[in-house]
Amino acid sequence: MPAALARPASTSTGRTPPPSGARLELRSLRRAFAGSVALDGLDLTAEPGELLALLGPSGCGKTTALRMVAGFDRPDSGEILVDGADITAVPAHRRDTGMVFQSYSLFPNLSARDNVAFGLRVRKVPAARRAARAAELLDLVGLPDHGGRYPHQLSGGQQQRVALARALALQPRVLLLDEPLSALDAKVRDSLREEIRRLQLSLGITTVFVTHDQEEALSMADRVAVLNSGRLEQCAAPAELYARPATPFVASFVGTMNRLPGRLADDATVEVAGHRLPTDGERPADGDVWALVRPENLTVAADPEGEATVVAASFLGAVTRVHLALPDGAEAKADLPSREAAGLTAGARARLGLAGHPVLVVPRSAS
Known part of the structure; x- marks a missing residue:
């Protein structure tokens, strides 16, 4: 073989x-x-x-x-x-190596079976073995009965499965x-x-x-x-x-991240919304910073004397994302269990709390 x-x-x-x-x-x-x-x-x-x-x-x-x-x-x-x-x-x-492209790149004049077997044919693998291998791979990707169909007869998902089978052939x-x-x-x-x-x-x-x-x-x-x-x-x-994102770019690019105004303290902490949090990573020289905080690490409670104002609440099933306006024009998003967010309607005043996890900080001047 x-x-x-x-x-x-x-x-x-x-x-x-x-x-x-x-x-x-x-x-x-x-x-x-x-x-x-x-x-x-x-x-x-x-x-x-x-x-x-x-x-x-x-x-x-x-x-x-x-x-x-x-x-x-x-x-x-x-x-x-x-x-x-x-x-x-x-x-x-x-x-x-085998490669699967974004655009599938199937040969339109070849059946799914022949597309899968194309690389084997180029390598001069005998026809019987090509057919057996193509059938095996079409079965592997869930298309055992689609070998005789042409690309235009397949859905986008089916075409991509054929492309995957061809790459694995x-x-x-x-x-x-x-x-x-x-x-x-x-x-x-x-x-x-x-x-x-x-x-x-x-x-x-x-x-x-x-x-x-x-x-x-x-x-x-x-x-x-x-x-x-x-x-x-x-x-x-x-x-x-x-x-634990290693850099501010990763923190901001992966998932949703709040930038909350803070002030560095001398004890390796940062003061954010009345809370002291430990800092992680490099600390800038400037004392005025943005603290990067995930939405699930914020808590929100209705409070007529609270510093935040509820702008909107988006129901996402088990979780509700609460959008908040903070003093000095800052904004925040908090992900809460939906049962805890029932009373947080637009215009309500609220108190913001933060989990004590270490946070990355970047200079306030950073974009």
């Missing part, structure tokens, strides 16, 4: 163990286009079998990094290694996903991201997933790398990234 189709031996339980994923390393990658720096010394590692999400705003360099791993672009400097082997100069067709050591769900409606997107994660875990394949959608990154990935202007701000597990 050709190496591309080699299957691991079954265990005594009858199940096929997932292959061990490859280790992907990006070392000091730099890339500039017409004087604009897309990547500025990116160092990043995806561990074997890990799903690593690249998250950041448009133009941060995440897609450039993915294209370099795929071999569609070359860095100006730096290295790309897979299990210690330098593949920086290896052509795309000789890299053991050659059993790549690294799977690359370039915003594969962004063109789908919300319900299909939620279903397919769960399916992608299930497949990735069952196959044990190292996967790099590019997205600008925080919810996708936090719900699917083992770790999330947040990029900003070509630089890595932080790479951490989703829970750590949310609860």
